[in-house]
Amino acid sequence: MEKRGLTPERLTRAGAELADEVGFDEVTVSALARRCGVKLPSLYSHLKNSHDLRVRIALFALDELADRVADAVAGRAGRDALAAFAEAYRDYAREHPGRYAAARLRLDPKTAAASAGVRHAQMARAILRGYGLNEPDATHAVRLLGSVFHGFVSLELAGGFAHSAPDERESWDWIVDSLDALLRSRSGS
Amino acid sequence: MEKRGLTPERLTRAGAELADEVGFDEVTVSALARRCGVKLPSLYSHLKNSHDLRVRIALFALDELADRVADAVAGRAGRDALAAFAEAYRDYAREHPGRYAAARLRLDPKTAAASAGVRHAQMARAILRGYGLNEPDATHAVRLLGSVFHGFVSLELAGGFAHSAPDERESWDWIVDSLDALLRSRSGS
DNA sequence: GGTTGCTGCCTAATAGTACTAGGACAGCTG
DNA sequence: CAGCTGTCCTAGTACTATTAGGCAGCAACC
Secondary structure (H helix, E strand, O other): OOOOOOOHHHHHHHHHHHHHHHOHHHOOHHHHHHHHOOOHHHHHHOOOOHHHHHHHHHHHHHHHHHHHHHHHHOOOOHHHHHHHHHHHHHHHHHHOHHHHHHHOOOOOHHHHHOOOHHHHHHHHHHHHHOOOOOOOHHHHHHHHHHHHHHHHHHHHHOOOOOOOOOOHHHHHHHHHHHHHHHHHHHOOO | OOOOOOOHHHHHHHHHHHHHHHOHHHOOHHHHHHHHOOOHHHHHHOOOOHHHHHHHHHHHHHHHHHHHHHHHHOOOOHHHHHHHHHHHHHHHHHHOHHHHHHHOOOOOHHHHHOOOHHHHHHHHHHHHHOOOOOOOHHHHHHHHHHHHHHHHHHHHHOOOOOOOOOOHHHHHHHHHHHHHHHHHHHOOO
């Protein structure tokens, strides 16, 4: 009965890796226990329940993604920042599909307010600042960016665009260009 | 042991209603059996398995949604058609969140090709025809529309925009307007 | 009009996941 | 070194998914 040194943090990390391998939906307490080499009930000393595990993975992913995005947009502005922002999202989703799916888990309002989700919104706003949008347009634009990036990435992951010309990459670039043009045209409004 | 007259079609319908009530993720063979007043294994005469049920509900929802969208855009063109198209999606998702979620189920390529999903793509293309886009821009634009509408609706359903000004409705209108402007500016390219 | 048989439902049984209760042992703490 | 606490265990419950096999009622056939 050697202690494995399990902690909520380690379990969350392992859960995130598991999510990337088998999909977030298949992340189960049983599977995680197997992966950690312990019996299933042992995890209940560290996790409240299955939902708790999923929330922890979601928060972890939100935080990691926010770090990446912050890193990507640092020192950029305007179209450059927009492209970097978009790229960071798409790359993360492609590299870590399970974590990306986790980041989209619906969180209850209190949890969400304390999560890195707010950093995401702040970064989107920061990028839009370069376009000189006033309220309420800035908020509309934040929602548009969120919708487009999330929508595209989730359709892409779901294989919605697969196996048809033109390349997804081209569409992505076209869309980012279009958004840039759109925001510039709304500038000052 | 009165026969209930269960058929795959009836079960699919009941499953769709169940999805709207409790969420697509909670649609389970057990729950469906309870709702139909039969014992769980009885459903296996009509359904291959749990996945089969979910796919049937997805196909049903795709078809129903395509009908609605077709109805909404009939006789319209340009910005009018775009707005009607968008509205039909959003209304369906708000009215039937479970079915909408079902419609987003990832289908294997063969099933998808035989589904009403192709009608959706055709309708999107038909609307874009009014903007005079050439390939490959038309395809990029189809993907953009799909991304925005799906992204917005799914974030809205997930409560991502909730409880913050301005109203989601305003953002939606602003976004549809923006897309219209965007497509017109790309016209002829 | 009884036998044959199909269909639609059933019971029974197996396996996997989520979770609780309660026990044992190791290592820190007094 | 005695005890406490935390970490892991076994055992047991409940629910979902799925398979196997049985029975009953309707239909068609001789």
